[in-house]
Amino acid sequence: MKKKLLITMGCSHTEGYGCWDETTFSDEMLLKLKKHTPDNPFFGNDNSNIKFHTRELISKNKNNFKTNGWPTNLAKLLGISDILNLGKGASSNSGQVKEFFKRNLHENPYSEYDVTLVWLMTEPFRISFYINRKIENYMIDSHPIWKEYFREIISYNSDDFINGIPTEDTTLESVFYFNIMKTVCIKNNWKFHAFPLNDAFSEYFRKYESSDNFYENGIMPLKDPTNLKLYSHVCGHLNETGYQHVAESMYSKIKL
Amino acid sequence: MKKKLLITMGCSFTEGVGCYDVSNMDELKFYGDLPKEQFIHQTNNFHKLGWPNRLGKKLGYDKVINLGLGGSSISGQVKQFSEKYLDKDFSEYDVLLVWLLTDPSRISFYSNGMINCIVSNSNEPIYNEYIKLIDITLDTILEQIFYIKMMENICENKGYQLLITPLLKNKLIEQLYSLYVSDYYLTHPLTSIPGEIISNKKYWCNIPEGDCHFNEDGYEYMANRMNQIIRDDFPHLVSTKSNNELEWEWDGEPFKWK
Numbered sequence: 001m002k003k004k005l006l007i008t009m010g011c012s013h014t015e016g017y018g019c020w021d022e023t024t025f026s027d028e029m030l031l032k033l034k035k036h037t038p039d040n041p042f043f044g045n046d047n048s049n050i051k052f053h054t055r056e057l058i059s060k061n062k063n064n065f066k067t068n069g070w071p072t073n074l075a076k077l078l079g080i081s082d083i084l085n086l087g088k089g090a091s092s093n094s095g096q097v098k099e100f101f102k103r104n105l106h107e108n109p110y111s112e113y114d115v116t117l118v119w120l121m122t123e124p125f126r127i128s129f130y131i132n133r134k135i136e137n138y139m140i141d142s143h144p145i146w147k148e149y150f151r152e153i154i155s156y157n158s159d160d161f162i163n164g165i166p167t168e169d170t171t172l173e174s175v176f177y178f179n180i181m182k183t184v185c186i187k188n189n190w191k192f193h194a195f196p197l198n199d200a201f202s203e204y205f206r207k208y209e210s211s212d213n214f215y216e217n218g219i220m221p222l223k224d225p226t227n228l229k230l231y232s233h234v235c236g237h238l239n240e241t242g243y244q245h246v247a248e249s250m251y252s253k254i255k256l
Numbered sequence: 257m258k259k260k261l262l263i264t265m266g267c268s269f270t271e272g273v274g275c276y277d278v279s280n281m282d283e284l285k286f287y288g289d290l291p292k293e294q295f296i297h298q299t300n301n302f303h304k305l306g307w308p309n310r311l312g313k314k315l316g317y318d319k320v321i322n323l324g325l326g327g328s329s330i331s332g333q334v335k336q337f338s339e340k341y342l343d344k345d346f347s348e349y350d351v352l353l354v355w356l357l358t359d360p361s362r363i364s365f366y367s368n369g370m371i372n373c374i375v376s377n378s379n380e381p382i383y384n385e386y387i388k389l390i391d392i393t394l395d396t397i398l399e400q401i402f403y404i405k406m407m408e409n410i411c412e413n414k415g416y417q418l419l420i421t422p423l424l425k426n427k428l429i430e431q432l433y434s435l436y437v438s439d440y441y442l443t444h445p446l447t448s449i450p451g452e453i454i455s456n457k458k459y460w461c462n463i464p465e466g467d468c469h470f471n472e473d474g475y476e477y478m479a480n481r482m483n484q485i486i487r488d489d490f491p492h493l494v495s496t497k498s499n500n501e502l503e504w505e506w507d508g509e510p511f512k513w514k
Contacts, residue, residue, distance in 0.1 A: 098402050101402050101405045101406070104405075106405060106409050127365070129386065129389065129390065129399070130390070130394075130395040130396075130398040130399050130402075131389050131390055132390075132391055132394075133391075133394060133395065133398065136389075144385050145382065145385040145386060145389065148381045148382035148385045149365065149382055151381065151382075152365070152367055152372075152380075152381075152382055153365070153366075153367055168366075168369060168513070169365070169366040169367055169368065169369065170366070172366040172369070172513060173365060173366055176335050176338055176339075179338050179342055180406050180409075180410075183342065183409060183413050184409055184413075186413055187409060187412060187413035208513060
């Protein structure tokens with residue numbers, strides 16, 4: 001019987017960002033944290049606490065992200081002991097596929113494994129380019145090149161907006177990368193499951209792609225008052241309990 | 257024995273731009289500047305007389321589908337193939353895909369439901385921003401390698417034969433060949449069209465004056481060269497039957513989703 005391997009792809013939500021180990025926080029940070037909630041996280045949009053968001057802090061928490069994120073939880077549910085988690089904070093769908101191909105994983109270096117690939121697809125608005133040999137990802141408003149991209153796609157009359165961003169064209173990019181990954185998995189005889197990060201993206205995705213490998217909505221808990229315990233007051237992402245919930249939701253859909 | 261299908265991908269040089277029917281032109285203008293009727297007539301001529309149909313005939317193939325599109329980027333070409341042909345069933349054919357690589361610095365994204373390719377001299381703000389960021393001799397090649405790997409993967413999955421070739425030898429292409437060794441290069445090590453064709457104006461259409469696309473003689477030269485390399489190095493891809501009736505279509509028109 002073959003060994004089993006779970007490969008996971010996605011952004012910060014796949015990296016496990018949000019599973020903080022508070023013993024790594026400074027006294028000053030711990031004191032300030034008390035005032036914050038998942039709705040008004042310590043690392044909020046206002047960047048007022050950005051000085052605490054250091055490389056060192058992330059590095060100290062990497063292991064916690066890894067052991068408590070959804071990939072580890074899902075692997076346990078699926079009875080898989082080996083995991084390759086490619087989740088990377090702030091990455092785009094295209095950047096995630098670039099990283100996958102850069103590592104030549106499409107050539108299937110895991111032929112001795114029974115491989116399952118699960119992709120938690122991120123917001124479709126993000127773009128990526130190779131810049132000075134590195135795969136650089138650009139999120140909303142992060143860089144002049146994203147602004148030019150936005151200007152280009154918004155220049156057409158359209159009513160397909162989510163939070164002010166045109167969604168159909170950006171979703172078509174994601175559909176393209178989804179189909180490429182689907183082809184990789186068919187070729188390598190891997191199981192493939194893709195999930196959307198949010199329901200709105202999922203609706204647009206379904207307009208263009210009917211694949212059974214893509215599951216519509218329902219795995220990310222809504223950030224409403226009943227679910228706040230699933231979210232981190234440090235960064236507003238899911239916490240350990242939230243990622244456990246995501247893994248269970250994914251598992252229930254995969255196993256259907 | 258299965259029928260043989262040649263699919264071709266590339267930019268204007270694959271679309272056949274340059275095969276003008278001068279007898280049908282009021283003025284020797286770039287095709288994009290012609291009135292609609294003449295534009296249609298000239299582009300039909302391009303599609304009929306470019307290298308893809310010539311190569312298809314020389315190899316004895318039954319059908320050619322040419323996806324070449326002027327101004328398209330490497331990424332746009334892969335997107336187009338994915339949209340139109342990823343789910344197509346060509347099981348009645350042995351398929352050979354020949355991909356004539358274009359300028360790797362072109363980029364693409366979906367815009368208004370269509371693949372929008374942006375060329376290097378477009379002066380589009382997003383392209384200008386992109387160029388500011390990158391090392392053009394390296395980063396563009398890394399993007400190109402990414403899309404080449406995709407097409408390799410698609411063709412391996414589909415059981416298609418794939419041959420990849422540049423038009424001309426230049427620094428960017430040398431960089432590609434030094435950074436990535438594909439099993440699917442038409443020639444390796446890199447060889448390109450001999451200097452003879454580049455320096456000899458008889459192969460260039462020169463419409464409008466100074467335009468560097470090939471004319472029918474140029475595309476015939478290209479097709480002959482590709483045919484010879486395939487016969488020498490990939491004889492299993494040559495049809496053993498002679499075929500005078502070539503079915504062909506140009507399918508380079510971008511698909512619109514909305």
